[in-house]
Amino acid sequence: xxxxxxxxxxxxxxxxxxxxxxxxxxxxxxxxxxxxxxxxxxxxxxxxxxxxxxxxxxxxxxxxxxxxxxxxxxxxxxxxxxxxxxxxxxxxxxxxxxxxx
Numbered sequence: 330x331x332x333x334x335x336x337x338x339x340x341x342x343x344x345x346x347x348x349x350x351x352x353x354x355x356x357x358x359x360x361x362x363x364x365x366x367x368x369x370x371x372x373x374x375x376x377x378x379x380x381x382x383x384x385x386x387x388x389x390x391x392x393x394x395x396x397x398x399x400x401x402x403x404x405x406x407x408x409x410x411x412x413x414x415x416x417x418x419x420x421x422x423x424x425x426x427x428x429x430x
Contacts (some may be wrong), residue, residue, distance in 0.1 A: 335406065336361035336381040338396060345394040350381035359396075362404055 332355040339346045339357055348361060361381065374383040374390070388394050407413040 332360060336363075336379075340396055343395050345388060345396050347388060348381050350379050356391045360404075360406075362399060363407075371411075396403045 333351060333353060334351045337352055337355045337357055338348045338359040338361060340359055349355075365380070365384070367384075367387075369384065370392075371387055372423055373388040378382070384394065405412060405416050407416055
């Protein structure tokens, strides 16, 4: 509902064309889920505190980045402490119910 709170991707075809962290006026509503699989050369672009600018530099350098869409119901933002607490509680409760001691 509020994409300016997240890293946002612009996509075309099967590729990510660019990413930007918390834009004031997002061009899309494709939020970054903070689950990535990259080649180790992504670390050559890590000169920031945030991963999103490094991903964008990686793309701008000509590297291909592909996306996978996930359902909104499968995604939980942990950017706020109350949401982080909720997912930790949910994971803990799941573990208590389903994992043998």
